[in-house]
Amino acid sequence: MATTQAPPVVGGRPAPSVTSRNRMKPGRWFSELGWRHVVGVIAVVYAAFPLVYVLSASLSENGTLTGSNTLFSDVSGANYAELGTTMFWTWMGNTLVIAIATSVGTVLMGAAAAYAFSRFRFAGRRMGLTSLLIVQMFPQMLAFVAIFLLLIGLGNVVPILGLNSKIALIAVYLGGALGVNTFLMYGFFNTVPRELDEAAKIDGATHSQIYWTIILRLVAPILAVVALLSFISTFGEFIIARIVLTSERNWTLAVGLYGWVSSLKEANWGLFTAGAVISALPVLALFLYLQKYIVGGLTAGSVKG
Amino acid sequence: MSAPQTTTDAEVGALGTDGPPPRRGLRAADASHARDYSPGFFVKLALMAVVDALGVYVVWSAWTAGSYGILAATLAMLVVANWVYFSKRALPLKYILPGLLFLLVYQIFVVGYTGYVAFTNYGTGHNSTKEQAVSALLIQNERRVEGSPSSTLTVVEDGDALGFAVVTEDGDVEAGTADRPLAVVDGATVTDGRAVEIPGFTVLPRDQVLQRQAEVTELRVPVSDDPEDGSIRTTDARTGYVYTSALEWDAAADTMTDTTTGTVYTPNDEGQFEAPDGSTLAVGWRVPVGFDNFVTAFSDARYAQPFVKILVWTFVFAVGSVVTTFLLGLFLAIVFNDTRMRGRKVYRTLMILPYAIPGFLAALLWSGLLNTRFGFVNEVILGGAHIPWLTDPWLAKLSVLGVNLWLGFPYMFLICTGALQSLPGDVMEAAKIDGAGRWRTWRAITLPLLLIATAPLLISSFAFNFNNFTLIYMLTGGGPRFADASVPLGHTDILISMVYSISGVDGSAQKDFGLASALSIVIFVIVGTISAIAFRSTRKFEEIS
Numbered sequence: 001m002a003t004t005q006a007p008p009v010v011g012g013r014p015a016p017s018v019t020s021r022n023r024m025k026p027g028r029w030f031s032e033l034g035w036r037h038v039v040g041v042i043a044v045v046y047a048a049f050p051l052v053y054v055l056s057a058s059l060s061e062n063g064t065l066t067g068s069n070t071l072f073s074d075v076s077g078a079n080y081a082e083l084g085t086t087m088f089w090t091w092m093g094n095t096l097v098i099a100i101a102t103s104v105g106t107v108l109m110g111a112a113a114a115y116a117f118s119r120f121r122f123a124g125r126r127m128g129l130t131s132l133l134i135v136q137m138f139p140q141m142l143a144f145v146a147i148f149l150l151l152i153g154l155g156n157v158v159p160i161l162g163l164n165s166k167i168a169l170i171a172v173y174l175g176g177a178l179g180v181n182t183f184l185m186y187g188f189f190n191t192v193p194r195e196l197d198e199a200a201k202i203d204g205a206t207h208s209q210i211y212w213t214i215i216l217r218l219v220a221p222i223l224a225v226v227a228l229l230s231f232i233s234t235f236g237e238f239i240i241a242r243i244v245l246t247s248e249r250n251w252t253l254a255v256g257l258y259g260w261v262s263s264l265k266e267a268n269w270g271l272f273t274a275g276a277v278i279s280a281l282p283v284l285a286l287f288l289y290l291q292k293y294i295v296g297g298l299t300a301g302s303v304k305g
Numbered sequence: 306m307s308a309p310q311t312t313t314d315a316e317v318g319a320l321g322t323d324g325p326p327p328r329r330g331l332r333a334a335d336a337s338h339a340r341d342y343s344p345g346f347f348v349k350l351a352l353m354a355v356v357d358a359l360g361v362y363v364v365w366s367a368w369t370a371g372s373y374g375i376l377a378a379t380l381a382m383l384v385v386a387n388w389v390y391f392s393k394r395a396l397p398l399k400y401i402l403p404g405l406l407f408l409l410v411y412q413i414f415v416v417g418y419t420g421y422v423a424f425t426n427y428g429t430g431h432n433s434t435k436e437q438a439v440s441a442l443l444i445q446n447e448r449r450v451e452g453s454p455s456s457t458l459t460v461v462e463d464g465d466a467l468g469f470a471v472v473t474e475d476g477d478v479e480a481g482t483a484d485r486p487l488a489v490v491d492g493a494t495v496t497d498g499r500a501v502e503i504p505g506f507t508v509l510p511r512d513q514v515l516q517r518q519a520e521v522t523e524l525r526v527p528v529s530d531d532p533e534d535g536s537i538r539t540t541d542a543r544t545g546y547v548y549t550s551a552l553e554w555d556a557a558a559d560t561m562t563d564t565t566t567g568t569v570y571t572p573n574d575e576g577q578f579e580a581p582d583g584s585t586l587a588v589g590w591r592v593p594v595g596f597d598n599f600v601t602a603f604s605d606a607r608y609a610q611p612f613v614k615i616l617v618w619t620f621v622f623a624v625g626s627v628v629t630t631f632l633l634g635l636f637l638a639i640v641f642n643d644t645r646m647r648g649r650k651v652y653r654t655l656m657i658l659p660y661a662i663p664g665f666l667a668a669l670l671w672s673g674l675l676n677t678r679f680g681f682v683n684e685v686i687l688g689g690a691h692i693p694w695l696t697d698p699w700l701a702k703l704s705v706l707g708v709n710l711w712l713g714f715p716y717m718f719l720i721c722t723g724a725l726q727s728l729p730g731d732v733m734e735a736a737k738i739d740g741a742g743r744w745r746t747w748r749a750i751t752l753p754l755l756l757i758a759t760a761p762l763l764i765s766s767f768a769f770n771f772n773n774f775t776l777i778y779m780l781t782g783g784g785p786r787f788a789d790a791s792v793p794l795g796h797t798d799i800l801i802s803m804v805y806s807i808s809g810v811d812g813s814a815q816k817d818f819g820l821a822s823a824l825s826i827v828i829f830v831i832v833g834t835i836s837a838i839a840f841r842s843t844r845k846f847e848e849i850s
Binding site (some may be wrong): 051 | 320408411643655658665672805837
């Protein structure tokens with residue numbers, strides 16, 4: 001990665017040209033810039049050493065905690081091969097199905113609601129927005145006991161909406177779709193000029209045509225951010241998944257890998273590290289690829305008005 | 306972000322200037338699909354048909370299962386959905402409704418239901434209604450009736466449910482399973498007084514009977530729908546005996562009588578049958594208990610002390626996590642906020658790695674790294690020390706905070722970097738002209754502005770950590786255990802993991818949904834209050850600035 005010229009910090013000192021850096025005395029260079037590199041290296045080591053360790057442990061020959069302590073002493077795919085003998089790939093499939101379905105549903109429902117709040121003026125609109133703010137203060141996972149009891153009741157009626165069903169888990173996750181993301185989207189929808197809607201309306205487009213063909217394309221970036229955030233949080237959700245999915249066939253990665261580590265830490269360590277590397281990769285790749293948008297999305301929610 | 310925008314802009318421009326899009330005729334400006342037969346209308350019709358079919362199926366199932374609450378709720382939702390999508394009004398609701406329904410059922414209802422359960426004694430021993438408790442008691446207290454007739458018995462299977470077939474005194478064959486009371490089966494073949502072929506059932510072969518011995522001896526097949534009639538059981542898979550309950554339920558007097566001792570049990574306020582001497586029967590039912598659960602949490606000898614400790618630690622953990630991650634993130638953001646520095650992007654990418662991997666993986670990974678005897682930290686970094694990072698009360702707390710720092714500082718770094726770069730330049734300029742030094746500028750201008758920009762995120766970070774169940778559960782499991790507590794709670798438990806332990810939903814302990822829900826309500830109140838106060842004061846902040 002080449003250094004990119006970031007925009008100069010307003011109010012900071014003007015960035016001198018590269019040639020002046022070379023004319024800086026070594027002592028001055030260190031007090032101005034060099035120490036920053038020292039801090040940077042320390043921070044990177046702190047951030048990355050567990051990840052280097054996990055990579056090395058997953059590649060080690062023997063799959064125990066003790067045997068994983070020498071970094072890259074031997075490189076073999078034994079742990080990865082052994083994953084095939086476990087339920088790991090089933091869990092991976094379950095997790096991806098649940099996370100993708102949840103993020104798609106979240107985007108569809110959240111965007112539709114945000115469109116209504118942003119474009120229509122109706123009785124109860126202000127109250128609806130305020131209620132959504134208040135609902136956000138009650139995290140859904142705190143009600144896990146009630147969710148458990150509700151699913152027992154639903155399961156007696158329709159088994160597919162009861163315990164030990166992936167569909168039921170997705171439905172529970174979708175219950176949180178409106179609360180968390182509508183505001184983020186609502187703010188973004190407001191930045192799309194209303195003149196576009198007006199023009200389309202005059203041309204005879206209906207509200208649904210405007211929504212599906214114009215607005216959704218213009219707000220694509222925020223849809224990507226919300227989809228990604230929803231995917232990541234579903235991917236790592238543990239407590240509700242643990243309660244809802246009772247049989248090992250239906251477990252997600254979080255539930256399954258926890259089982260490996262909590263029982264017999266010694267024997268399964270190699271398996272766990274290999275599984276961890278594989279399960280971290282999709283999220284990591286997505287994250288680094290969409291870094292810009294995520295950071296934008298994180299801070300966009302904080303500034304209102 | 307810019308690339309897709311330009312293309313759509315062009316398209317929109319085309320829409321806006323070249324008249325109506327092709328493929329569609331001109332419409333009245335206020336037309337809606339509700340009265341217009343376009344492709345969109347038929348898509349909607351198909352979707353609603355599917356929704357209605359599913360809805361009717363749920364209503365029907367709820368009717369047969371006798372779940373009238375679910376039936377009423379589904380019916381109401383169906384009616385509302387059809388009205389919304391087929392009327393010309395309710396335009397905004399067409400967009401809000403899908404998400405709203407999920408929100409109502411899976412968030413608003415469950416929070417409300419938590420509130421209801423908090424005021425009941427729902428849990429082990431109080432699992433259901435009084436009716437069900439009565440029949441469970443009758444079944445559990447069955448004894449073989451002295452001198453009751455025995456009948457020859459055949460073990461049968463119906464699908465995968467075991468059952469019995471018995472030959473009655475008048476030669477009829479009756480068969481049933483645990484869920485289906487005995488009923489006369491026509492056309493069964495009886496050889497040597499034993500049923501050998503029963504239509505609708507398959508006779509279990511002898512070797513299978515031996516294999517599934519435990520199941521067979523535990524099986525009880527009710528004689529009729531009335532639990533008082535007792536059931537057929539067997540000890541040798543060849544002879545069946547009638548067992549009837551030693552308890553007698555008198556519905557009119559609302560009492561249970563033990564026929565062997567003659568003790569009369571009457572219902573008490575706790576949802577149990579109680580004898581005059583104070584002893585109670587094992588199975589009770591759910592009753593409202595008012596504020597008992599809350600009183601238990603704050604004053605019961607078993608819970609009160611751990612609860613207070615855990616409450617304090619939860620605050621320490623949440624505040625400590627926010628403060629440490631924020632300080633480290635801010636420090637690094639300041640360090641890297643110099644445009645003359647090379648390779649900032651590389652540093653940044655490597656530094657946000659901990660934030661980019663799923664949290665549960667990180668917590669599990671650290672639980673191995675910090676293992677006392679074999680962990681990488683003790684073995685390699687500290688050269689073979691045996692420091693009990695996760696098993697000593699104080700060190701475990703420190704470790705939890707340390708791991709959370711590792712997990713959380715990249716997020717704060719990103720936020721602070723963003724906030725620093727968006728600081729208004731003119732204010733800085735003005736400070737310089739007024740002769741403020743670096744430190745003064747930082748203290749009087751940069752920091753306040755930064756805090757205002759990041760305050761909402763710090764509050765949500767606090768709320769998140771207050772309920773950071775995954776980290777605690779995966780890293781320490783709440784341990785090390787309190788030495789003096791009879792309940793499975795530990796030094797690093799936070800409120801939500803305490804709720805999890807007490808609720809017993811994972812089947813490891815006694816279930817106490819009532820107390821768990823009461824504690825959930827306590828958490829709701831704490832987090833809600835703090836968020837509300839914080840958001841309000843930051844709004845004041847913004848007005849002042």
